[in-house]
Amino acid sequence: MDEALLRSLTPSVLGILVRRGADFAAAEDAVQDALVEAVRVWPADPPRDPKGWLITVAWRRFLDAARADTARRRREDVVDEEPEAAPVSAVDDTLQLYFLCAHPSLTPSSAVALTLRAVGGLTTRQIAQAYLVPEATMARRISRAKRTVSGVRFDQPGDVATVLRVLYLVFNEGYSGDVDLAAEAIRLTRQLAAAIDHPEVAGLLALMLLHHARRVSRTAPDGGLVPLAEQDRARWDTTLIAEGVEILQAALARDQLGEFQAQAAIAALHADAQRAEETDWVQIVEWYDELARLTDSPVVRLNRAVAVGEADGPHAGLAALAPLDDSLPRHTAVAAYLHERAGDLETAARLYAEAARKAPNLAERDYLTRQAARLNSRSR
Amino acid sequence: MAKYLLLKHYRGGPTPVNDVPMDQWTPEEISAHVQYMEDFAARLQETGEFVDGQAVAPEGTFVRYDGEGRPPVTDGPFAETKDLIAGWMLIDVDSYDRALELAGELSAAPGAGGKPLHEWLEVRPLLTLPPTVTD
Numbered sequence: 001m002d003e004a005l006l007r008s009l010t011p012s013v014l015g016i017l018v019r020r021g022a023d024f025a026a027a028e029d030a031v032q033d034a035l036v037e038a039v040r041v042w043p044a045d046p047p048r049d050p051k052g053w054l055i056t057v058a059w060r061r062f063l064d065a066a067r068a069d070t071a072r073r074r075r076e077d078v079v080d081e082e083p084e085a086a087p088v089s090a091v092d093d094t095l096q097l098y099f100l101c102a103h104p105s106l107t108p109s110s111a112v113a114l115t116l117r118a119v120g121g122l123t124t125r126q127i128a129q130a131y132l133v134p135e136a137t138m139a140r141r142i143s144r145a146k147r148t149v150s151g152v153r154f155d156q157p158g159d160v161a162t163v164l165r166v167l168y169l170v171f172n173e174g175y176s177g178d179v180d181l182a183a184e185a186i187r188l189t190r191q192l193a194a195a196i197d198h199p200e201v202a203g204l205l206a207l208m209l210l211h212h213a214r215r216v217s218r219t220a221p222d223g224g225l226v227p228l229a230e231q232d233r234a235r236w237d238t239t240l241i242a243e244g245v246e247i248l249q250a251a252l253a254r255d256q257l258g259e260f261q262a263q264a265a266i267a268a269l270h271a272d273a274q275r276a277e278e279t280d281w282v283q284i285v286e287w288y289d290e291l292a293r294l295t296d297s298p299v300v301r302l303n304r305a306v307a308v309g310e311a312d313g314p315h316a317g318l319a320a321l322a323p324l325d326d327s328l329p330r331h332t333a334v335a336a337y338l339h340e341r342a343g344d345l346e347t348a349a350r351l352y353a354e355a356a357r358k359a360p361n362l363a364e365r366d367y368l369t370r371q372a373a374r375l376n377s378r379s380r
Numbered sequence: 381m382a383k384y385l386l387l388k389h390y391r392g393g394p395t396p397v398n399d400v401p402m403d404q405w406t407p408e409e410i411s412a413h414v415q416y417m418e419d420f421a422a423r424l425q426e427t428g429e430f431v432d433g434q435a436v437a438p439e440g441t442f443v444r445y446d447g448e449g450r451p452p453v454t455d456g457p458f459a460e461t462k463d464l465i466a467g468w469m470l471i472d473v474d475s476y477d478r479a480l481e482l483a484g485e486l487s488a489a490p491g492a493g494g495k496p497l498h499e500w501l502e503v504r505p506l507l508t509l510p511p512t513v514t515d
Contacts, residue, residue: 107474109381110428131381133431133472141428172511173381182512211512225510266515303515361508 005050006038008191010121013054015093018154022062024100025146028118030065034058035121094119095195099158102166103149110145111166117142120188122179130179163192164204164260171208182212193247202251203261209244210267213237224370225363229276241271262291281311298328306334314341329360333368340375349375383431383472384479386486387502390438392463397498398491405492413497416489424471424482435467470506479503 010031017027034057038050047053101115113131116122122130128138171185189205217231226232248264266287273279288304291297301324309317317338324331336351352372359365402410424430442456469486473479483501491497 109472109474112381113428131472132383137425137428137430137472139428140426144426144428169381172513173508207513215512228515263513267513270515359507360505361510363510365507 003039004187006035006042006054007121008187009051009054010035011094011097011119011191012090013051013058014118015090015097016055017058017062019093020059022059022066023150024154025143025150026062026065027058028146030058030062031121032117032123033061036123091195094191096154096158098163098192098195099156100149100152100154101145102163103152103158104162105148105152106145108166108169110141110148111162112169113138113141114145114149115166115188116170116184119191120184122184126179130181131173160196160198160201164200167192168204168260171211182208182215186212199251199254199256200258200260202247203258203264206244206248206251207260207264207267209240209247210264210271213240213244213271223363225367227367228270233274233276236271241268244268245271257290257294259291259294262287262294266291279310281307285311298324302328302331302334306337309338309341314338318342329358330355332358333364336368336371340371345375345378381472381474382476382479382508383470383506384476385502385504385506386469386471386479386483387504388466388468388499389502390464390466393500393502396491396500398493398495400492402491409490409492409494412490412494417486420486420489421469424469429471429473429478429482431470431472433467433469436465438464438466476505479505 013034014027014031017030018024022030031054034054037057038054042050097119098115101118102111106114113127116127116130117124124139124142125135127142128135131138167185167189170188171182173181186205186208189201189208193201193205213236214228214231216237217233217235218226220226244264245268248261248268251261252265266284269280269284269287285304285307288300288307291300292304302321305317305320305324308320318335321331321335321338326332326335332351333355336348336355339345339351340348349372352368352375356365356368356372359368402413405413421430421433439457441454442458443452443454446453471479471482473482480503483503487499487501488496489499491499
């Protein structure tokens with residue numbers, strides 16, 4: 001039973017049902033039913049043509065549901081025959097599905113849930129577990145999302161940027177459950193990259209691969225956070241890094257820079273350093289300058305201050321930090337680090353403790369508390 | 381997407397605008413209040429934002445370890461405890477602003493005279509797991 005194969009067929013099967021005239025919400029339900037049926041039946045009785053099997057079963061489910069619906073409403077305008085799908089490639093259908101599931105009328109959380117189900121082929125239960133909400137809540141979120149996009153024409157061209165934001169959210173949100181969301185985000189981004197030739201899609205894929213390559217080294221055996229400078233670089237996945245770098249280089253060569261390519265370039269420079277001390281911080285600062293031009297995000301300028309601190313010394317870093325709003329998340333943590341580098345251990349300890357109180361997640365809080373404790377125990 | 385805890389306090393927060401103890405309301409006013417809370421939770425289930433909601437008893441016991449092989453020591457309840465949680469609702473929403481909006485709606489639950497309580501609710505973000513991309 002190849003679940004990866006099964007799930008990779010989801011978007012094209014769904015696309016075919018919609019092309020045959022099924023409305024998106026009903027078609028999506030029918031495909032979910034067919035997937036569940038496949039998981040039940042395939043292990044003992046594997047089909048010769050998995051995709052054909054899924055289409056047949058999903059279409060039958062759709063017709064059954066439509067008939068039941070028609071009977072309820074005493075109308076008989078549903079076509080029973082199996083119409084020919086319009087001659088459109090599975091690649092186009094897949095792309096349209098991405099656009100629909102990331103439609104700008106959806107909230108980010110709805111777009112994420114709908115993408116994981118309709119494009120990713122995950123069950124509602126798996127998505128609910130991944131995001132730590134009750135299954136009933138996730139079911140409602142998905143059905144509302146389907147209602148929201150029900151009026152959107154399937155063949156309407158969409159904006160790749162909205163799709164990329166959704167995939168980035170899936171990758172970056174650190175929740176976990178049965179489903180490996182980071183791996184799922186990579187799978188979906190690969191599938192998107194196969195459906196559309198776009199430098200930012202490639203940039204996002206490269207970014208994900210380069211960060212995924214460091215995953216095992218990010219966490220200590222006790223679950224604590226290991227910062228980049230202290231990671232065991234021998235544990236980085238060189239195959240993923242090589243693939244990420246190759247994809248990134250091909251994208252950059254097209255000279256249509258975007259934020260994901262720039263972020264991936266920074267990750268690639270980190271990946272390139274055998275030891276933390278060999279990091280090319282000067283080039284990283286230049287990429288942050290590019291990023292700041294592209295996004296004007298305060299978080300980028302905060303990260304840039306860290307890079308400036310490494311490239312030109314902690315005082316330059318503090319100068320780069322000075323004009324930024326100190327209510328930014330992690331501002332205090334960055335200030336603490338730069339003060340420590342500058343030798344002001346007392347201020348650094350105080351700021352680490354303050355940063356720990358403001359930390360948005362437990363791992364960072366524990367890490368920052370340990371930094372404060374380390375400095376405090378040294379000065380005693 | 382982030383989870384927030386909407387905390388309802390028996391005491392500890394600022395005084396609500398409509399500050400009449402519940403046992404001074406009419407039975408109909410109590411029913412209307414309970415109905416409002418149930419409708420609110422049902423509405424959040426419908427929007428796909430509901431995670432959990434519970435009420436807790438006002439009286440609790442403090443417990444602590446008392447050394448190897450000894451039963452835990454208990455103490456309390458303490459009538460003078462300043463901050464007393466009455467219950468919570470856990471929501472999963474797209475933004476902090478949405479969490480505030482929902483807390484505002486919940487605080488409008490009717491009290492004495494059928495008027496909104498204007499009760500102070502505390503909104504606390506849950507700590508998450510760290511994001512993947514940090515550089």
